[in-house]
Amino acid sequence: MPQPLDYLISDVARSHGSVLVGGGLTCLTGAEAELREILHTRALRTLGLRALAPTVLACTAPRDAVLAELRKAGFAPMPAAADGTVELPVIALPAVGPPAGPRDAEPAADPGEAADTICRADAAEVAARLLSGSTPDRSATYRELERLGPHLDSAELALLADGLDHRHAVFVTYRNAAGNRTARGIVPLQLYGPWLRSFCLLRRAERDFTVTGIEAVSPVG
Known part of the structure; x- marks a missing residue:
């Protein structure tokens, strides 16, 4: 094989696959300690989370499914847009009537099921x-x-x-x-x-x- 061709093949071999391009990832960002806890929570293993960096986790599960599973496991995540801005659901809040007494431990009827905006x-x-x-x-x-x-x-x-x-x-x-x-x-x-x-x-x-x-x-x- 001619030496120039051998050099060309070697150069291509060294660079091929050194950059990976993925798609369809849901990313979690936050404090390193909390993300480490999330990564090692048994109930969240079905999400297939993997660490991309100490403060970044990713998986292929849809964002809404990840949010639901995290909340079910006791965490308090918030949805974010592609630019990292926190998003809040616009919720149809109930009318406030006379208080009936403390209800910290008792769930009330959910007034905001249709909160997609x-x-x-x-x-x-x-x-x-x-x-x-x-x-x-x-x-x-x-x-x-x-x-x-x-x-x-x-x-x-x-x-x-x-x-x-x-x-x-x-x-x-x-x-x-x-x-x-x-x-x-x-x-x-x-x-x-x-x-x-x-x-x-x-x-x-x-x-x-x-x-x-x-x-x-x-x-x-």
């Missing part, structure tokens, strides 16, 4: 709204939340008050009476006594939370 939570827009003239006046809702939750800082109280006044979703870290901590997106509906009635985006049903049990509040997205 998607909106995007823009963190910059949330920050701009909070820094505008609408929140520094400290509404009655803000003052009541401040009384019930003095452990929350002013930004967290403003987010929670804004969510309650305008039915905007917020992300909360919550510890219940048994000491169990969860993190989830909620749409605050009504404040009564020490309780905050909310629509839980994780359980897709109404849940009641004590304000004292809310350990942290952050914008969704």
